[in-house]
Amino acid sequence: MSSNGHTLLSVKDLRTYFETEDGTVKAVDGISFDLQKGETLGIVGESGSGKSVTNLSIIRLVPRPPGRIVSGEVLFHGQDIMALADDDVRKIRGKRISMIFQDPMTSLNPFMRISKQLMEITQLHLGHTKSQAYEHAIHMLELVGIPDARTRVDSYPHEFSGGMRQRVMIAMALSCQPELLIADEPTTALDVTIQAQILELIKRLKEQTGASVILITHDLGVVAGMTDHIIVMYAGKVFEQAPTHELFDCPGNPYTKGLLRSVPDPAHEAGTPLYQIPGLPPDVAHLPAGCPFAPRCERAEEICTREYPPFVQLAREHFSLCHFAEEVYAQSCRERDAAQNEVSETVEPIDHQATNGQTRTKNA
Amino acid sequence: MRNRRTLPPESEEPALTPLGTTPTPPVRTRTGDIIHTAPEFAIGEADVRSAELHQTTLKGTSLWRDAWRRLLKNRLAVFGLIVVCLILVASLAGPYVISHTTGYSYDFIPKDSKLVKSFAPFIAPDGSFSWTHPMGTDNAGRDILARVLIGGRISLMVGIISTFVSLLIGISYGATSGYLGGRADNLMMRIVDVLYSLPYMMIIIVLLAMFGGRSPLGQLVLLFIALGAVSWLTMARIVRGQVMSLKNQEFVLAARATGVSTSRIIFRHLVPNTLGPVIVYATLTIPSVMLQEAFLSFLGLGVQAPLASWGSLAADGIQNIAIFPWQLIFPGVTMALTLFSLNFLGDGLRDALDPQMRKV
Amino acid sequence: MLRFIMRRILVTIPMVLIVVTLTWGLIRLAPGNFYSGEKKLPPAVEKNLREKYGLNQPWYVQYYRLMRNVVQLDFGTSLKYEGQSVNSILVRTVPVSAILGLLAYLLALTVGLIAGVLAALKQNSKIDYASMALAMLGISLPSFVLGPLLVLIFSLTLYWLPPARWNGFPSWNLLLPVLTLSAIYMAYIARLTRSGMLEVLRSDYIRTARAKGLKELDVILRHALRGGLLPVVSFTGPALALLVTGTVVVERIFALPGLGNYFINANLNRDEPLIIGIVAFTSIVILLFNLLVDIAYAYIDPRIRY
Secondary structure, eight states, X not given: OXXXXXXXXXXXXXXXXXXXXXXXXXXXXXXXEEEETTOEEEEEEOTTSSHHHHHHHHTXXXXXXXXXXXXXXXXXXXXXXXXXXXXXXXXXXXXXXXEXXXXXXXXXXXXXXXXXXXXXXXXXXXXXXXXXXXXXXXXXXXXXXXXXHHHHTTSOGGGSOHHHHHHHHHHHHHTTOOSEEEEESTTTXXXXXHHHHHHHHHHHHHHXXXXXXXXXXXXXXXXXXXXXXXXXXXXXXXXXXXXXXXXXXXXXXXXXXXXHHTSOOTTSOTTSOOOOOSSOOOOTTSOOSSOTTGGGOSSOOHHHHHXXXXXXXXXXXXXXXXTTXXXXXXXXXXXXXXXXXXXXXXXSOGGGHHHHHHHHTOOO | OOSOOSSSGGGGSOOSOGGGOXXXXXXXXXXXXXXXXXXXXXXXOHHHHHHHHHTOSOOTTHHHHHHHHHHHHOHHHHHHHHHHHHHHHHHHHHHHHHHHHTSOOTTOOOSOGGGOSOOOTTBOTTSSBXXXXXXXXXXXXXXXXXXXHHHHHHHHHHHHHHHHHXXXXXXXXXXXXXXXXXXXXXXXXXXXXXXXXXXXXXXXXXXXXXXXXXXXXXXHHHHHHHHHHHHHHHHHHHHXXXXXXXXXXXXHHHHXXXXXXXXXXXXXXXXXXXXXHHHHHHHHHHHHHHHXXXXXXHTTSSSOTTSOOHHHHHHHHHTTTTTOTHHHHHHHHHHHHHHHHHHHHXXXXXXXXXXXXXXX | OHHHHHHHHHHHHHHHHHHHHHHHHHHHXXXXXXXXXXXXXXXXXXXXXHHHTTTTSOHHHHHHHHHHHHHXXXXXXXSSSTTOBHHHHHHHHHHHHHHHHHHHHHXXXXXXXXXXXXXXXXXXXXXXXXXXXXXXXXXXXXHHHHHHHHIIIIIIISOOSOOSOOOOSSOGGGHHHHHHHHHHHHHHHHHHHHHHHHHHHTSHHHHHHHHTTOOHHHIIIIIIHHHHHHHHHHHHHHHHHHXXXXXXXXXXXXXXXXXXXXXXXXXXXXOHHHHHHHHHHHHHHXXXXXXXXXXXXXXXXXXXXX
């Protein structure tokens, strides 16, 4: 990705390993990316692909034993978070970089009133007095759309529904107007109707505050409408990295193609089974010698099980980790053009067709 | 709570399959019969699962073999296992060996009345060094080693048999309660709650004081029943919890659909699947029952002379603690070592059988 | 909440009566009685005594009287300690056992909590291994071994502390009994605290607290401790039942004139009123303490409402 002086966060060759009985699990193995101010980055991958660990590593929240950040730089405004003292990282956490976690049911302290959990953060970072913090807490709850915020602020988390709790989490994360919001599967644990509301809320608040966002998800449908760039992770590695529309239009990696094919499509014929990538995510402790995706890959050849694939640049901001990256890329571009001519079906979910127009002018 | 895995933290999310369909966990087989693992057990172990799939051939016994492998890695548990085995062998064979080598059995009192006095370890009656009594003798001149070993026999027997009694009651009660569910379950568990909050040890003391003391054997039986009857409560709760989580599994529904009787479902399908936690808890019940037996014997209400248990030996020894400390120290330390080992073994088994409950 | 407490107190009464019935039944079903003991009484004297204590009445009359008296907390007079009412014996002995038990539990709480929290925070460190090994020792070392060993070391060898006997409160005489009694609770509490804290420290909301930028000490004190201590709170119930057994043994070892010592003697003497009085009293205390534990639990965990 380009770095034009507005780079907020720059991750370079991040490696986070876990020591387990089965050996070293390379949960994150050489991840690099840049995030511009105001930009939204999507990180997509299956369970165990290392996307959450990547983001916990950014603010050094990986549980120390057994986890260990082996190498890498995380430059936040050009300053390496990995090199900071613990106290200085704490000043960034919650204030300049904040996180929303996957499960709102367990991410709030069940023994503490919502008010206290919200007040804590502004008292700490903004030096609020008790009454200031209390008013700010109510304000934040109103901002995230909790009705009757003033009366409900003293509730306990268990008195809220899942969606409401996630709103509280968002209110908490945005209390100090962070420059970067990391949302780790913010909607996975929620009902479908609530999911859309929460995503819309994040989108709106991001526009209001101008924060950058990293959105972690296993759902391509979620990232499509929200993000500028997407990173596809598999087995702790970046498999593909591209601007969102480019990735949806011309995926350069068989894994990404598989993911896209398995997204339910409104135009999909009822009755025919949905595509599913065969097999299961790999055992990260015992990765095969070659490409970690090779055992499940349709395009795999003998070389894939033998040699680790190269990270190929396909376009200015488009990279793919595959022996046949160019071939796959060319083929998906051809498919796109053909589909465009027929104007029949598109691969993407319906709400992202608007973005397609921009990419069509660009080709490899 | 139980689904939490330690590493990597990411694994709780569903696999990337459309429409949230999660792949069905593999069915682990144990030699012979099929063991249906609880899904929480299987899903929690993504590593094992995928490792198995990579081997493509599903190997049987993996749950038990994995557990065994993990147990062997735990040094304290292995230490516990070895010590428990040694003490078992020693208390079974020891008294026989001693009476055939030194001529001292546990109740042999030397006839020469002048010699009747407590000797320190390795001291012969004439004050010289001797191998005859490595733990010394008691006031009557009996060999303490022989008595400690025979006491171990009784203590271990009480521990094992009472635990077995508590297993029988606890499993039947817990499995029935869990399987029936609803109001029956509610009532049965209320009863357990009530029993929990009673001073049952006092009632046992009354029972033993009132009915005990007739014959040594009768006293033992009384002990088995009394201790077994109070230790089953936790076991019942554990089994009930397990059965509750299992009873809605497909294999139970299938059994019910094919007309298998309720009792057969409970004891043939559900109970075998609760084996892991039950083994763990049973291992931890043995030392606690042994401790209770020792308390009772110490108070003079448990094992009666001429039989001896570690508790009654300690009670004898405590009278002479100032002059003949070995009379207390040897039975006491042997008992502590045994309980220590059993507890470590139980802890290790728990860690090995249920990685979710692991303390790591 | 108030209704819950009232209901629980009401439930206590029948439960105490059940325990008393059980005890009474055991005593009555057993062959022999107080008078068949060591001192043979002339038949005439025994007959008089039996009439005096109502033992010549049919069993249901006796049972009814007993129940009536228990409800009124009147347990009659001891057979062995002639002329002393059971209540006066209770008044004399309960403080001894209560001081012993409370001090032991307080000591166990203090040491156990600190050791458990430290072990959890420094998981797999030397502190962790050392305190858990000690805890395992505490669970495995019976008090009748630990107590005499402490006496042997501190009283008989080093002459630092008096070995036994009751000497009022406060007194150094209490130190060894309290240590002996508290060892096992210390061990249990340390283990429960450790596993409870580990469980909580791994939970999502602690990650949230850390992500807020809170200092580790605040994360632990404000967020983790509360949830981590819940297992310890719920252990208090079973601990009380254990404490009863524990005090009996420790009072026996150190020759303390407490409830437990009297209870054993009452059993050996078949002193029926005293046995029943002590059992009833202990049951009431245990049940009320269980109620307190439940209230404390609800106070700590807002998700629980009665």
